[in-house]
Amino acid sequence: MTGSSSEIGVLPRCLDVLFNTIKPYQAKKCIFTPNKLNSFDIRTEAEASFERQYKATNQAQGTPSRSKRKVDYSKRYHEGMTVQGIDEDNAYTVFVSFVEIYNNYIYDLLDDSSFEIARTLSSKALREDSTRGMYISNVTEVEVADADAAYAQLIKGQQRRRVAYTKLNHESSRSHSIFNIRLIQAPLDDDGETVLRDSSRVATSQLSLVDLAGSERTARTNNEGVRLKEAGNINSSLMVLRTCMECLRDNQANQVKKIVPYRDSKLTYLFKSYFEGEGKVRLVICLNPQAADYDENLHVMKFASITQDVTVTRAKDININQGLTPGRRRANIIYKEVVKSMRFEDDGEHSETPFSLGRLFPNYLMTAPDDKDILPALMEFLRERSAHRAALQIELKHRAEITSKDREVQSLERKLKNSTEKMALLQQNLNSLETENKTLEHQIVAERRAADEERRERGRLKEAVRGAVFQEREKWEKECDKRVKATQFNMKSKLWETDEKLRLLREIVENTPTKASKPSEGMVTRPRAHEKPEGAVTRSRAQEQRMSSAKNMSDVTNMNQETPKSSVKSVKGREVKKYLRRSQPSDIWLEHKPDENVDEDTLLQLNLRKKKTVETPKVNDFAKAQANHYVLEHQEEDSQGEIETQLIKGDVFETETGGHSVHFTDVEVLQKRKSIEINARKRRSSEGSADWTDVETRCSIAIEGRPNMSPAISHKPLKSENVCSESMQKSFNKIKL
Known part of the structure; x- marks a missing residue:
């Protein structure tokens, strides 16, 4: 690409040929300026002169670093070829840029601000211009006047390019580098002297030299x-x-x-x-x-x-014909040469005066000082010459005034032209600012609309969350009510079981033949502190009176027979089975147990006879196992740091479409707890709930059986013979069990 000093490469040859061709027609520096939109604007001569002075001042103020100092390229080989057929009525200039594509990101190698400060390089973005051409946004484009200046920019970018040592190459390029050479041309005005200020007539040609990194x-x-x-x-x-x-x-x-x-x-x-x-x-x-x-x-x-x-x-041919008169530059050059030749001769002396003060002196020959013929004629000639001189002086003064007025007019015209150009530039800036202002206003309106839409969406989300919370609250309230009812049902079932045990005990006592014995004289029934039904209180007092007046066990038996017997059918009007089985032998369970679960040694472990254990249940698992029950084993850490196991159970039903659905019915929790200290104070019956009042009332008189003694309210030691029959002993053993 670059070659060596003796044998230059493709890029230096391209630069030499380019500048050899356009050198006679180059525009002054800073006439063209990039507008960051892949096109160029044209400055006036005054603006260009001010920009050149500004750059020269900034360059002189700073101390040039080693990379910015000029390098002598005179020893390198220069290509002398030119390209024919160039349009002489256009002004030309050249801009160069140098970028690299590293890890699919574009970096500017000529941006001094990125390399002078120790910071992370910022990548450049690709944009599409109005002609659907691609360009690199905000890339640094440097205007160069000759091939050596362009080559210096190339060397500066090469020094900043990413290279590294590899096993195959000492300096291996780690990126694709792109050196862009842009030739800008614009037509001259009708006089063929200055560039025509029309950005739409600016033509851009680009030569991109790409150095691809090797695979x-x-x-x-x-x-x-x-x-x-x-x-x-x-x-x-x-x-x-x-x-x-x-x-x-x-x-x-x-x-x-x-x-x-x-x-x-x-x-x-x-x-x-x-x-x-x-x-x-x-x-x-x-x-x-x-x-x-x-x-x-x-x-x-x-x-x-x-x-x-x-x-x-x-895709389409480029029309370079601008509709202007050809040969304007050459005609202007010839005109300047003619004017210069009219002012000076080839030897450098001034030419003769183009006008005379009057006619030449007459050729008189004076023979005597008092010649009456020659002297009057000479005096008349001198008077005419003096009058002509005065007229010429007046004319000269008048012309001088006209010339000064013309100069003032020209100066005013130039000022007016500059003011008009500045006004046009300011108007253009104003238009761009107004366009930008309108764009910002549209953005503000769009942002406000987006903010309003976001507020409405937030309101909708709040309403949705509020509705979801309300539905969840209703769901949990129903679930809590269901659990409360289930708890109440379990408590009533326990009460019923207690009543049933008391009834069985009463039947055993009533049907056992025993000797009558006197009640203990010191026996006193403990009163109840809580409220009791009125009928229950009256019945207890009557029972106490009968018990105190009874003299043998038969009286107690007769008293117990008067108490109405409870029946199984008396609990909620339905018969409750004595023995219930939780699962039938035909139940088949699908156990969902993740591999990360830990086997615990807690009590009441789940015991399933027919089951199929899977890590992650699939659709076919329900059909293959023919499961009608489902259980999920879930483990998590509780508040005390122990592992809590939850068994979530449900019933499996077949859907009409051939699938399966699970209806969750129960949740069992297996936990580990430390031993609880038993409170030494016993709970009094008065501290219990009002639901237990009827049971405690009915259990206010207890029948106690002791070894070698008859069942009675008060015990009396028996004689040596065995009074209790064998059947009686078996009955008491059943009660203990």
């Missing part, structure tokens, strides 16, 4: 870490370039058009317009003729063969 194989370079990532991005961008070439070749060969993936890489996306007919592409391949590089060279040559089949056609 690498990890097996040969042994890259690791950052170098491996860089090599991967290089190979990926080259593969995208090859894919684009293949798509272009297939689109030309077939009628079915494929979408070319330009956007997959910044390299292909930047030069998209070149491949679509807005430019020309030339590929120069560099090969290393070594046997070790045979595989890499083979892939490169295959890629080159693909590019030979791709033909890029220009």
Whole structure:
């Protein structure tokens, strides 16, 4: 690309040929200025002069660093060729820029602000201009006056480019570099002297010299870490370039058009317009003729063969005819030369005066000092000459005044022109500011609309959350009511079981033949502190009177027979089975047990006879196992740091569409707790709930059985013979169990 000092490369030759061609027609510096939108604006001569002075002042104030000092390029080889057929009625200038694509990010190599300060480089973005051409936004474009200045910018960018040491190369480029040379031209005015101030007539030509980083194989370079990532991005961008070439070749060969993936890489996306007919592409391949590089060279040559089949056609011809009179520059040059030749002769002396003060002196010959014929005639000639001189002086003064007025008019015209141009520039700035203001106002309106929409959406979310909370609260209230009812039902069931046990005890006592014995004289029934039903209180007193007046066990038996017997059917009017089974032998369970669950040694472990254990249940598991019950084992840490196991149970039903649904019915919790200290104070019956009042009332008289004694309210020691029968003893054993 660059070559050496003796044999220069492609890029220096391009710069030499370019400046050799446009050197006679170059515009003054700072006439053209980039507008950051992939086009250029034209300044006036006064604005350009002010900009040149400003840059010269800033350059003189700062001390040039080593990288900014001028380098002597006179010893390098200069190309002397030129290009014919250039339009002489245009003014030309050249801008250069230098960027690199590193890890699919674009960085500016000529931006001094990014390299002078130790900070992270910011990448540049790709944009599309009004003509659908791609360009790099906010890239630094430097105006150069000759090839050496452009070459100096190239050297500066090369020093900032990313290179690294690899196993194959001492300095291996880790990025694709792009050096852009932009030739700007604009037509001259009717006088052929200044550039015509019309941005729409500015034409831009661009030459992009791309140095692609070479593809690498990890097996040969042994890259690791950052170098491996860089090599991967290089190979990926080259593969995208090859894919684009293949798509272009297939689109030309077939009628079915494929979408070319330009956007997959910044390299292909930047030069998209070149491949679509807005430019020309030339590929120069560099090969290393070594046997070790045979595989890499083979892939490169295959890629080159693909590019030979791709033909890029220009989408439209560029019309460079501006409708102005040709030859304006040359006519202006000839006019200036004629004016200069009229003022000075070739020898450098002034030419003769173009006008005379009057006619020449007459040729008189005076023979005597008092010649009456010659002296009057000479005096008359002198008077005429003096009058003519006075008239010429008046004319000269008048012309001088006219000339000064003309100069003042010209000066005022120039000032007016400059003011008009400044006014136009200010008007243009004002229009741009107004456009920007309108854009900002539209953005503000859009932001306000978005804010209003966000507030409405937030309100809708609040309403939805409030409704969800209300529904969840109702759901939990229903669930709590259901649990309370279930708890009440369980308590009533326990009460019923207690009543049933008392009834059985009463029946055993009533049906057992025993000797009558006197009640103990010191027995006193403990009164109840809580409220009792009135009938129950009256019955207890009557029982106490009978018990105190009874003299044998038969009286107690008769008393107990008077107490109404409770029946199983008396509990809520339905019969309750004595023995209930939780699961039938035909129940089949599908146990959902994750692998990370820990087996605990808690009591009341789940015992399932027929089950199928799965880690994650699937749709087929319900059909294959023919399960009609489902249980989920879930473990989590409780507040005391112990593992709490939850068994979530449910019934499995078949749906009409052939699937299965689970209806959750129960949740069991298995926990580990420390031993609870038993309170030494016993709970009094008065501290209980009012629901237990009836049971305690009915249990106010207890029948106690002791070994070798008869069942009675008060016990009396028996004689040595065994009074209690064998059947009686078995009955008491059942009660204990």
